[in-house]
Amino acid sequence: MRRKIxxxxxxxxxxxxxxxxxCVGLWGTHSDTDLMMFTAHRPPIMGTQQFNLTxxxxxxxxxxxxxxxHQAETAxxxxxxxxxxxxxxxxxxxxxxxxxxxxVPLSRQTIDVLTRSFIIWKRTDxxxxxxxxxxxxxxxxxxxxxxxxSESELHRARNESLWSFIDIRPTGAIKTVGSxxxxxxGIAKGYAIDLAVEAMISxxxxxxxxxxxGDVRCFGQKPDKKPWRVAIVDPFDDDSTSPFAxxxxxxxxxxxxxxxx
Numbered sequence: 001m002r003r004k005i006x007x008x009x010x011x012x013x014x015x016x017x018x019x020x021x022x023c024v025g026l027w028g029t030h031s032d033t034d035l036m037m038f039t040a041h042r043p044p045i046m047g048t049q050q051f052n053l054t055x056x057x058x059x060x061x062x063x064x065x066x067x068x069x070h071q072a073e074t075a076x077x078x079x080x081x082x083x084x085x086x087x088x089x090x091x092x093x094x095x096x097x098x099x100x101x102x103x104v105p106l107s108r109q110t111i112d113v114l115t116r117s118f119i120i121w122k123r124t125d126x127x128x129x130x131x132x133x134x135x136x137x138x139x140x141x142x143x144x145x146x147x148x149x150s151e152s153e154l155h156r157a158r159n160e161s162l163w164s165f166i167d168i169r170p171t172g173a174i175k176t177v178g179s180x181x182x183x184x185x186g187i188a189k190g191y192a193i194d195l196a197v198e199a200m201i202s203x204x205x206x207x208x209x210x211x212x213x214g215d216v217r218c219f220g221q222k223p224d225k226k227p228w229r230v231a232i233v234d235p236f237d238d239d240s241t242s243p244f245a246x247x248x249x250x251x252x253x254x255x256x257x258x259x260x261x
Contacts, residue, residue, distance in 0.1 A: 034058070035206055035223040038065045042073050046189055047086035048213025051076075055200060056207035056223060068203040072196040072210065079192035082110050083184045085133070092184060096133065100178035105171060113184055113191050114168050120187075121163060133181035134160040189215045190253070217253040230254045 035056050042051040053069050061068075082091045095104045106114070117130045134157040142149045149157075165180035166173060189212050196210045197219055207220025209228065218228035227250050231243035235258050247254055 035221075036062055037223050038062075038069075040066075040069045042069075045076060045212060046080045046084050046192065047185075048189075050211060050213040052209070052211040053196070053200075054209040054211075055205045056220060057205055061204055064203075068200055068205060071199040071203055075195040075199040076192040076210070076212065079109065079188055079195060082107055083113060083188040083191075085183050085185065092182060095173060095175075096181040098175060098178075100165075100175045100180070103169060103172045103174050106173055109191075111168060111170070111173070113187060114166075114173060114182070116191075117182075117184065117187055118163060118168065128186065129163070130182050130184055130186065131161045131163055131166065131180065132158070133183040134158070134179065136183055189213070190217075190255070193217045193253070214256050215253070216255075218249050219251050221250075232256060 036059060037054065037056045039052065039054045042053060045051045051073075053072055055065055055068050055072075057065060057068070080087060080090070084090050085092060085096070087093060091106055091110050095106065098104045114130075117128070120128045121130070135154070138149050138153060138157040142153075160177075160179035161181050165177040166175055166182070193210045193212055193215055194217070197208070197217055200208050200210070201219065205220065207218075207222060209216060209218050216230060218230070222228060227248035230247045230249060232245045232247070234242065234244040236244075
């Protein structure tokens with residue numbers, strides 16, 4: 001019998017998100033342009049094991065690369081501290097755990113992402129909805145129990161948390177129903193990547209990559225001035241050494257999602 005086909009979705013967008021495998025140079029490579037490229041692997045972040053940074057700098061900045069990486073990592077980890085559902089001490093986890101009808105103080109960044117999420121929810125007619133946290137938790141519980149949730153369970157979980165139960169204020173948010181909960185997994189990583197890229201550009205990077213577990217953003221130029229190459233792992237063959245596809249991108253982001261990793 002043919003084994004279960006695994007799915008993958010890849011999207012190229014103008015800013016913020018991506019990947020599986022990135023084709024970059026080795027640590028400290030450079031070309032005739034005298035630009036130099038450095039790559040660093042950072043500890044896990046936001047529930048993913050993959051956190052890689054690549055910076056293209058001029059020779060005079062080579063001794064400051066570690067500082068540049070530190071600034072980028074700090075920017076990304078700020079989002080992790082505030083919005084990760086994998087961090088029980090994060091602002092978002094505290095908001096989700098709070099009872100209803102009380103204001104939960106939130107940072108400017110968290111309010112910004114919540115507000116953006118609400119705007120996207122409206123623009124997509126509800127297709128993008130961060131308030132489905134109870135549904136996500138239901139599916140995770142059922143996966144552990146090796147079963148599919150019933151229609152009644154799905155209906156109940158969906159109605160436990162809706163945008164109509166959440167009121168965003170200038171300094172925080174109020175849940176009118178205690179069961180309302182938010183999962184920013186579909187936007188927070190991209191936001192963290194954007195902040196990391198901004199930090200690298202502010203530090204003087206000519207180009208680079210920020211890669212957080214399936215979300216990658218490429219900016220600026222490589223030393224050879226060629227496009228960045230982003231390779232997508234073959235979702236139909238775990239053992240394949242050949243990528244499913246290779247994308248050539250400039251100042252763009254790539255986001256992949258699938259059930260094979």
